[in-house]
Amino acid sequence: MARGDFMLLKFRVNNYKSIGTEVVLDMNAVNKLTDNKHFLIESEGGNVLPVAALFGLNAGGKTNILDAFYAMKKNIFYSTLLDKNENLLTTPFLFNEEMSNQPTAFEIFFMVNDKEYNYCYIITKAEVIEEWLSVRKFSKNDTKWTPIFKREGSKIIHSKYESLKEYNHLINNKMLVLSFFYGKELKSIYEFEEANDWFRNHWFSDNTMDFYNDSLQFYYEDDKLRKALVKFLQKFDIDIEDIIIEREEDKDGNKKYKPYTRHNGNKYSAYIESHGTKKLFWLYLIIKFALDFGGVAIVDELDCQLHPFVLRKIIRMFHNKDVNSKNAQIVFTSHNLIILDRRELRRDEIWFVEKNENKYTELFSLAEFKTDDKQYRADSDYGKHYLAGRFGAIPNLDKEV
DSSP states (O other), X not given: OOSOOOOEEEEEEESBTTBOSOEEEEOXXXXXXXTTGGGSBOOTTOOBOSEEEXXXXXTSSHHHHHHHHHHHHHHHHXXXXXXXXXXXXXXXXXXXXXXXXXXXXXXXXXXXXXXXEEEEEEEOSSOEEEEEEEEEEOOSSOOOOEEEEEEETTEEEEESSGGGGGGGGGOOTTOOHHHHTTTOOXXXXXXXXXXXXXXXXXXXXXXXXXXXXXXXXXXHHXXXXXXHHHHHHHHTTOOOSEEEEEEEEOTTOOEEEEEEEEETTEEEEGGGSOHHHHHHHHHHHHHHHHHHHOOEEEXXXXXXXXXXXXXXXXXXXXXXXXXXXXXXXXEEEOOOGGGSSTTTOOGGGEEEEEEOTTSOEEEEEGGGOEETTEEOOTTSOHHHHHHTTTTOOSOOTTSOO
16 A cells, blocks of 8 residues: 555444434445455555445435534634634534434544544534544554543543643643644654644545635636646536636735636636536535545535536546545535446445434445345446335435425
């Protein structure tokens, strides 16, 4: 395995929005599956999936699963900045009084080079209840988890490094320990730097990109990136000769960026372009950053406003080892059945989302399905069987209203 792998391995969350009991997205490949083995990313810890596609009915909870990723990351970014009147970011299950008063748990397993990290925190809006970070090396001789720290309330109660406990008086009940140690010089303690680097520099989400300003700033400041965007759009037969980004300041001194496109030598406001073209402005950044630096791209409704062939092309970029040389991954939601096909996705890359009888969101993989006590066949027609209701996760439109 080449150094520089920053892969998502597993994500767990419970009691968040429509998620009641735990849901788990597992990016570790199901080894007994033989279909499309060339899609897999090989690592010392085992084979890893480059793609996870979530399908399901509207209001089933697909977006909430991805939003849980964003909430976990945002708490890591901002917990040290909260004042006494501000809350940690969580929304417990809304439709059950008992659950609404219970904490939310976010847990993630991820890879940094030759190591696997496990990070978890359990919170209410008002406080951090538990938090821990553990690490293990991918080694045939030593696969034991080493706890870097464990925290209860506002105190570190156990750590590989006893010196960390000296900071307990500075950690309040809303601060995440991982956030607190971000950027601090800790002699011979590298785990905080690696874990924070993964969250901050190898996790790309459409929640953090705004076509109207943030993403435009990247193109304004990096001319090579702007030219690369033009070539990217032209690959999809979008008739744009060039893109121009101009900067101006409002009366308060805030910098604003205005995009223009060039057609037939003439300059036009980019806001007249189609919704799909405008979406590709910020989507390109997420894809490029993931492919260039490694990490995971998380996109809600990837197919929305895009031609099905564009969607398929993006998925194939992550499956192509020449294009995806840094072992990037993409996790996304979709309704488009063009990719619900054995030639486009492995069975363990296809996930379905629906609500159970308790109105809790459930997440399950096509790899879990069996027919006559046998694994669901790789040569089956996934899209046809999905529309027929074989896997669930579709609306019941025959129900009387």
